[in-house]
Amino acid sequence: MAVQQQVQRGPAARAQSQTHPPRKAGSRLLTWGNRLLWANMIFSFVFLYLPIVVLVAFSFNDSRLAARWSGFTLKWYGLMFTSEAVLTAFWNSLVVAVVSTVISTILGTMTAIGMERFRFPFRKTYDGILYLPVIVPDIVMGVSLLAFFALALDVINSSFNLTGDSTLRAGLGTVIIAHVAFNISFVAIVVRTSLRDFNKALEEAAMDLGANEWTTFRRVTLPLIMPGILGGALLAFTLSLDDFVITFFTTGPGATTLPIEVFGRIRRAIGPDINAISTVMLVMSIGLVVLSQILQRRSSN
């Protein structure tokens, strides 16, 4: 079509169009590409954030029914902070997250340094195993930990003759161990990345100037990989805070974390109180991300 028209228009028109022949088709493509790009972006944002916006909005909804807006209220937040079950669950979540983060950050950092700096038999195998908790489905991890704890607790209780009140049961302790188990991998992976970018000449320089291995680690290596360690710790903290599946399988009576509490309430009814709890968790997560950004920026200065 276009070629035919060009021929009919004669030499002058042809000369003119020859100066920018591909421009028209190209720009049309460009506009279409641009529109698609915009559409994609808007769609992605809506898809990702609209549910969250709805959640936050309806946590201020003055109606028991989730689907109808009937005015602004803060009563669900008030209700949440007076509910003992929610507060206990919140406290449990915090304890589990803090303790498992501290332990897994120390162990994960040590693992990362070992993997990155030392050569030992079966290193490659160990490397593969380290990544397992990242790819194994939570449900598999949960079930296997459940089986493991059942066996371990049984062995401990029978070999130490623990009965009655002194019997060891699944609870916050087992949840913490389970969270440490999967968090070590995440911390190790994050810390390894920062170790890989680390200029080894800096460690050599420190030793050259008379620092032994430990002083070199403390004065040079550790401060420089600190952003990586903090990043790993924050990742571990958020993963621990919102883990449901593994916690569900490894917890015991009386040791309810926030995600488990939310799940329990949802089974009864989806109320605005859950929206309020979720909003608080959301704000905490965002706060942690912002905090990690600030810490990393400060350490790079």
Next chain:
Amino acid sequence: MTNIDVELVDVTKRFGDFEAVKNISLQIQQGEFFSLLGPSGCGKTTNLRMIAGFELPSEGEIYLKGQPVGQLPPFKRNVNTVFQNYALFPHMTIADNVGFGLEMKKLPKAEVKQRVNDTLELVRLPNLGERKPRQLSGGQQQRVALARALVNRPDVLLLDEPLSALDLKLRKAMQLELKELQNKLGITFIFVTHDQEEAMTMSDRIAVMDHGVVLQVGTPTEIYENPATRFVADFIGETNFLPCTVVGCDNGIATVRLGEIAQINAACDAQLPAGQEATVIIRPEKINIHPTRPDDATADTIFAGKVAESVYIGTDTRFAVTLADNATVNVRHQNVSVDDPLTHVRAGDTVYLSWQSAAARVLTA
């Protein structure tokens, strides 16, 4: 023996199956500026790293001031290193970087401060102590790295291509400054470089290395004028290589046959058996070029040839001259006189080359 600072005895370093350094023995005098020169991968850096203690020798021993240190960790050796990319601690100030070594020695804070300031002044960087390394230019970082090593007053300063990241002009200035500093402090410097000109400019002695082996140790003049092997001759400066067969050898003068062209005399170090295949080397600047057959009594080697190419580069003119058997010889002719007849010589013209037989050398390796 007391004035030997560093001694390597039969040192070998293997990485798996690869021998990076093969059976090296070196003696470095107190107060000497000693360079390890060679192409990348020749083992010069591995050698330096063994003296520093970052690598342990697979075989052999290293002595510092007569004490065996081969198996000691770096923090137990009184040597300091200036690293190729400076390796300044990015999270510490310049003053903390420079003071790190003294702090490790647990010197009193006041003394550390005094010596840090003195050393920063020595490398002409006063008043920068509170900055962080990345706020400094490459040249300044270089000086900080130098100060950080020198402040410890090491027996030996090791420098691993410290000037390679600087631009040409700065590099030239730093070369002279380093040499001056070394003269002033009297500390032994061991300098690793792949830049022959840099090594020639600064060193008292140079060890030329290739494939993990030291080919020659000597002063810059010895190495340039009297290279031990073809590799040394080729790596340092420019050289003509002419294949030849030994006819006879007597008292440091060999008679050799250059292909079908001629029989000439040239200097040689060892007694060479007749019939051995060898190479005659002659530097381009040691060849005289004439538009007509010269009447030069001191030049006992004269060849006729055809100019293949002539390039005028100001200070001198470079000629490529093809000899009778198609061997090409490069000649460097200094433009001394104003109306030099050689400026009119064009490709294809016949010229005559002459040199003193002592300027040419016969090499078998």
